[in-house]
Amino acid sequence: xxxxxxxxxxxxxxxxxxxxxxxxxxxxxxxxxxxxxxxxxxxxxxxxxxxxxxxxxxxxxxxxxxxxxxxxxxxxxxxxxxxxxxxxxxxxxxxxxxxxxxxxxxxxxxxxxxxxxxxxxxxxxxxxxxxxxxxxxxxxxxxxxxxxxxxxxxxxxxxxxxxxxxxxx
Amino acid sequence: xxxxxxxxxxxxxxxxxxxxxxxxxxxxxxxxxxxxxxxxxxxxxxxxxxxxxxxxxxxxxxxxxxxxxxxxxxxxxxxxxxxxxxxxxxxxxxxxxxxxxxxxxxxxxxxxxxxxxxxxxxxxxxxxxxxxxxxxxxxxxxxxxxxxxxxxxxxxxxxxxxxxxxxxxxxxxxxxxxxxxxxxxxxxxxxxxxxxxxxxxxxxxxxxxxxxxxxxxxxxxxxxxxxxxxxxxxxxxxxxxxxxxxxxxxxxxxxxxxxxxxxxxxxxxxxxxxxxxxxxxxxxxxxxxxxxxxxxxxxxxxxxxxxxxxxxxxxxxxxxxxxxxxxxxxxxxxxxxxxxxxxxxxxxxxxxxxxxxxxxxxxxxxxxxxxxxxxxxxxxxxxxxxxxxxxxxxxxxxxxxxxxxxxxxxxxxxxxxxxxxxxxxxxxxxxxxxxxxxxxxxxxxxxxxxxxxxxxxxxxxxxxxxxxxxxxxxxxxxxxxxxxxxxxxxxxxxxxxxxxxxxxxxxxxxxxxxxxxxxxxxxxxxxxxxxxxxxxxxxxxxxxxxxxxxxxxxxxxxxxxxxxxxxxxxxxxxxxxxxxxxxxxxxxxxx
Ligand SMILES: Cc1cc2nc3c(=O)[nH]c(=O)nc-3n(C[C@H](O)[C@H](O)[C@H](O)COP(=O)(O)OP(=O)(O)OC[C@H]3O[C@@H](n4cnc5c(N)ncnc54)[C@H](O)[C@@H]3O)c2cc1C
Ligand SMILES: Cc1ncc(C[n+]2csc(CCOP(=O)(O)OP(=O)(O)O)c2C)c(N)n1
Numbered sequence: 001x002x003x004x005x006x007x008x009x010x011x012x013x014x015x016x017x018x019x020x021x022x023x024x025x026x027x028x029x030x031x032x033x034x035x036x037x038x039x040x041x042x043x044x045x046x047x048x049x050x051x052x053x054x055x056x057x058x059x060x061x062x063x064x065x066x067x068x069x070x071x072x073x074x075x076x077x078x079x080x081x082x083x084x085x086x087x088x089x090x091x092x093x094x095x096x097x098x099x100x101x102x103x104x105x106x107x108x109x110x111x112x113x114x115x116x117x118x119x120x121x122x123x124x125x126x127x128x129x130x131x132x133x134x135x136x137x138x139x140x141x142x143x144x145x146x147x148x149x150x151x152x153x154x155x156x157x158x159x160x161x162x163x164x165x166x167x168x169x
Numbered sequence: 170x171x172x173x174x175x176x177x178x179x180x181x182x183x184x185x186x187x188x189x190x191x192x193x194x195x196x197x198x199x200x201x202x203x204x205x206x207x208x209x210x211x212x213x214x215x216x217x218x219x220x221x222x223x224x225x226x227x228x229x230x231x232x233x234x235x236x237x238x239x240x241x242x243x244x245x246x247x248x249x250x251x252x253x254x255x256x257x258x259x260x261x262x263x264x265x266x267x268x269x270x271x272x273x274x275x276x277x278x279x280x281x282x283x284x285x286x287x288x289x290x291x292x293x294x295x296x297x298x299x300x301x302x303x304x305x306x307x308x309x310x311x312x313x314x315x316x317x318x319x320x321x322x323x324x325x326x327x328x329x330x331x332x333x334x335x336x337x338x339x340x341x342x343x344x345x346x347x348x349x350x351x352x353x354x355x356x357x358x359x360x361x362x363x364x365x366x367x368x369x370x371x372x373x374x375x376x377x378x379x380x381x382x383x384x385x386x387x388x389x390x391x392x393x394x395x396x397x398x399x400x401x402x403x404x405x406x407x408x409x410x411x412x413x414x415x416x417x418x419x420x421x422x423x424x425x426x427x428x429x430x431x432x433x434x435x436x437x438x439x440x441x442x443x444x445x446x447x448x449x450x451x452x453x454x455x456x457x458x459x460x461x462x463x464x465x466x467x468x469x470x471x472x473x474x475x476x477x478x479x480x481x482x483x484x485x486x487x488x489x490x491x492x493x494x495x496x497x498x499x500x501x502x503x504x505x506x507x508x509x510x511x512x513x514x515x516x517x518x519x520x521x522x523x524x525x526x527x528x529x530x531x532x533x534x535x536x537x538x539x540x541x542x543x544x545x546x547x548x549x550x551x552x553x554x555x556x557x558x559x560x561x562x563x564x565x566x567x568x569x570x571x572x573x574x575x576x577x578x579x580x581x582x583x584x585x586x587x588x589x590x591x592x593x594x595x596x597x598x599x600x601x602x603x604x605x606x607x608x609x610x611x612x613x614x615x616x617x618x619x620x621x622x623x624x625x626x627x628x629x630x631x632x633x634x635x636x637x638x639x640x641x642x643x644x645x646x647x648x649x650x651x652x653x654x655x656x657x658x659x660x661x662x663x664x665x666x667x668x669x670x671x672x673x674x675x676x677x678x679x680x681x682x683x684x685x686x687x688x689x690x691x692x693x694x695x696x697x698x699x700x701x702x703x704x705x706x707x708x709x710x711x712x713x714x715x716x717x718x719x720x721x722x723x724x725x726x727x728x729x730x731x732x733x734x735x736x737x738x739x740x741x742x743x744x745x746x747x748x749x750x751x752x753x754x755x756x757x758x759x760x
Contacts, residue, residue: 016354019303020291031296062481069478075300075320078354 008037009064010083010091010161012169013053016076017043024074025053034059034067038093038136040158050078054161056091081169083161091161095139096121097130101150109149116142127152178310178342179204182271182333185314187214188346191242193233193611194218195226199246201273201286204338218611218640221632223250225604227257227328228630231266232591232608236566238391240321241608243270248286251293251332256598258297258328263595264412265389267326269317270298276336277305290332299327304334307342315347324357325476326389357475361492361500368488369447369471370504376445377516379405382428382457385412385594386450386474392495393417393587396449399498402505404517406524408436410451412594415584425524426533429457430730431576434532434739435524437728440465441736442523448472450494453483454595463735473497532728532741533580543697547574547649547720550700551581551621554647557704564616565589566609570602570626573655573726578621600629603646607633610642617645617708624650624717625674634687637713645707646715648680651722659725680717689713 015021022041029036038056043049057067064082071080083089097118099109106128113120113130116138122129132142136159143154163169176184182205186194195218198206209217220226223245230241241261245254251272261268272294275284291303300320302313310333317329350356373379387396393416400407400423407417408428417424426433428440437459440446446468451457453472458464464484472480473490480489490497537549551574558565567582568591569575575592584590591609593601602620610618620627627648637644649655657672681691690710694703700718707716727742 019305020295020301023292024295027295062485066478066482069476069480069482073325073476073478075352075355 006058006060007064008056008058008084009067010089010159011055011057011068011071012081012083012161013055013071013077014079014169015051015053015074016078017049017051018076021051021076022053024076025055025071028070028074029055029057032070034063038158040160054159056159079169083163086163087167088164089161090164091135091159092133093136093139093157093159094131094133095143095154095156097132097143097146097151098127098153099130099146099150100127100152102126105149109146112142112145112149118142176341176344177204177208178307178333178338178340179208181311181342181344182314182338183208183212183215184344185311186242189315189318190239191215194242194244195220195229195233195608196244197223197226197246197250199250199273199286201247201275201335202244202250202271202333202338204335205244205271205273205333217244218607219636220604220607221635222630223253224257224600225607225630225633225636227254227261227268227270228598228601228604229608229611230268230270231257231261231264231601232568232605233612234266234268234608235388235591235605236588236609237612238588240267240269240318243268245270245272246286247273247275247290248288251288251290255293255297256596258294258330260593260596260598260601261328262297262299264593265326265385266328267321268328269321270328270330272330272332274303274332274334277334278336280334290330294330297328298330299325301330301332303332304337307337307340310337310342311345312348316352319347319351320355323351324355325479358491359475359493359496361473361490361497363500365488365490366497366500366504369473369490370501370508372445372469372471372488373403373447373501373505374508374510374512376405377513378442378444378520379403379517380439380443380446381405381407382410382440382446382448382451383407383413383416384410384449384451386494387413387416388450388587390450390475390494391587392450392493392498395495395498395502397421399502399505402502403512406439406521408432408439410454410457410594411579411592413451414579415587415590418585419583420585425528427579429454430459431580431726431728433580434530434728434741435527437730437736437739438527439524443468446470448474448486449497450474452479455483458483459730459738460733460735465736530741530745532739532745534742534745536743537697539697541696541698545694545697545700545718545720547577547651547724548581549697550647550649550718550720551577553700554619554621554704555582557701557708558617558619561617561708564613566591566606566613566616566618568592568602568606568609568618568620570620570622570629571597571599571656572623572626573651573659573724574621574623574649576656576726577649582621599623599626603627603630603633603644606644606646607636607642610644611640618643619645619647622646622648623655624648624652624677624680625654628678631683634684634689634713638688642713643711644713646713647707648715648717649720650677650680650717651720651724652677653722655724656726662725663731680715684713684715687713689715691715691717693717693719695719
């Protein structure tokens with residue numbers, strides 16, 4: 001990739017689980033004009049003292065380095081890891097997708113769902129709710145196919161990501 | 170935990186402050202903090218200075234902090250007390266000044282109810298502080314206060330707010346002392362990486378046209394001595410930002426003066442033409458770099474800073490060193506001495522010959538008519554102030570407001586020691602200088618403290634004259650009165666076709682009478698023959714003084730790098746040929 005070109009970065013941040021920490025991270029991005037393409041957060045240890053925030057952002061190499069440095073200087077931030085840079089990683093998100101329709105379209109949506117290994121987690125005679133987990137582009141592709149078949153509502157979790165192999169952040 | 174439960178939250182706070190070494194708090198009372206004021210009333214260890222506006226409390230704490238190297242402490246009430254403090258907090262954030270600001274808050278059960286004088290203080294101050302806290306449980310109180318002091322002064326210093334609901338102040342709270350390790354996770358790196366030091370040394374030893382670009386971080390680090398040692402060891406030229414003035418003695422022949430928009434010709438051209446730049450505790454501010462694409466185009470850049478986010482932010486550098494400036498300098502000195510490679514002596518001598526040619530342009534020159542009745546040039550006023558306060562056997566501290574006078578002070582008042590220069594650089598807050606001077610005078614009761622002011626700026630916190638009177642603080646306010654918001658007028662002259670929109674200081678008060686009404690002494694100099702007499706009288710007066718120095722209304726501050734221009738496109742002043750490249754459209758949008 002060109003040094004000055006844009007790139008996407010998936011950044012994992014371990015934070016002290018204290019009041020306002022998410023607002024700090026989001027305020028940093030809005031205040032300094034960085035992109036947020038996805039942001040997820042949840043406590044990740046037994047004692048619930050730490051949360052992991054996964055952010056997908058994009059920018060030039062210099063901006064991404066700056067984002068990491070800015071995150072790192074927030075007082076409750078423990079670790080910042082650029083999963084995109086630090087070796088192979090896996091990123092997944094989950095979506096709940098409501099498709100409303102009858103007849104042939106309804107059957108077609110079910111066939112496609114099977115091909116994508118989406119699960120039916122709610123059904124009425126006029127609707128389905130599918131649950132689909134996968135990489136972002138897989139979810140996007142599925143949604144594109146559902147659109148003409150009565151796609152009514154989507155809820156996506158945003159991305160959770162982790163490094164491949166034994167490496168931890 | 171040997172917790173002693175007999176004290177109220179307010180008492181615990183005072184005990185924690187005392188243990189943190191706080192001697193002075195700058196504050197203003199109100200309903201939400203009355204329990205703290207009650208606790209203050211019942212003790213003597215900590216002195217409270219009652220300001221006249223909460224913004225001034227923060228600036229006073231900044232002046233106190235910058236002149237002592239300690240943490241400044243502020244106490245304000247909820248709602249409007251906290252919102253009034255915000256400008257001061259952002260000022261301290263931008264200039265890396267350690268301040269702990271305690272704010273009152275409505276009782277925990279009322280938070281979120283739009284209660285009387287409730288404001289979302291932690292929400293409002295989140296981007297205005299290095300860190301902030303809302304204390305919701307009595308058992309967290311003492312720990313949070315100690316942590317606030319740790320965070321304010323470790324790593325890159327900055328302001329920390331502790332928001333204190335009233336019920337927490339009243340309820341009994343356990344006391345704990347400071348923990349050994351300051352903070353669970355916040356542990357900024359201070360020791361530089363050895364490989365980075367080695368790489369920096371290799372570049373420095375091979376440098377033919379080197380420069381040291383130093384900034385406020387040297388003052389934060391208390392590393393002036395080490396800086397001097399390193400500069401003398403290497404024989405390199407040294408320049409400083411506005412915030413770093415005093416870290417290296419102005420009288421030293423290796424000092425090139427301030428760089429940047431209003432810096433000297435020699436400092437900026439040395440930056441432009443260098444082959445190796447060592448930036449120490451400076452943050453490549455736009456006021457310093459000028460047009461980024463033309464900033465020091467041919468140099469290898471080494472940047473040492475305690476805050477990794479300062480490095481590669483505006484300017485991409487070749488060697489990044491994260492660490493405390495003092496530790497970095499010590500490591501560089503040791504490495505320089507241990508390394509056998511001879512430095513480029515001949516090249517360096519040639520570099521100095523070139524620098525001396527630039528110096529000979531005398532870019533700070535101005536012309537003062539000595540004739541009786543001649544109008545005072547503002548530069549001359551600062552120069553005379555400097556000359557008449559030098560070697561008087563007292564420590565001298567200078568603060569400024571914001572504008573042309575600030576730049577003239579930076580150019581013509583020469584600082585030999587660190588922590589003597591208090592100015593609002595990053596935020597550029599008019600109204601900073603008087604309260605900052607107040608804080609300095611509290612910390613240094615016997616020193617001579619002067620606020621070099623503009624007539625517009627001084628009105629922004631003029632109410633603090635009352636504080637000066639109450640505490641008998643003999644601060645001297647030296648107004649360069651040009652009857653204009655001079656810096657604005659200058660930009661309008663140079664960039665907006667001389668359309669002086671709203672920049673005239675109309676309906677000014679009579680500053681002599683104003684001083685007198687605040688129990689101070691008012692003096693005025695109208696022409697150059699009156700100047701020395703007024704300065705002498707001001708210095709001989711053991712009370713606060715306002716010296717209203719009527720100066721040339723049309724004087725511009727030069728040299729100047731226009732916004733969006735490069736270092737080698739400076740405009741020099743009168744008597745210099747203009748080599749201005751003109752202002753680009755891109756430059757016009759810059760401030
Ligand atoms: C009207 C006006 C005109 C101005 N014109 C100029 C001008 O001509 N020239 C000029 O220089 N400025 C000028 N300024 C000021 C300018 O806006 C900036 O405030 C200033 O340049 C920043 O100084 P600095 O780089 O030293 O950084 P500071 O703001 O002092 O920041 C200090 C840096 O050091 C780091 N640091 C802190 N502690 C340590 C430590 N212990 N060890 C190592 N690093 C540390 C920090 O992380 C930070 O990066 C002007 C301001 C105004 C209001
Ligand atoms: C609080 C605030 N408001 C506005 C500005 C913009 N500003 C910068 S300099 C200046 C004029 C200052 O005038 P004065 O204090 O008379 O100083 P002079 O430039 O004439 O020396 C103004 C309005 C500012 N820096 N701070």
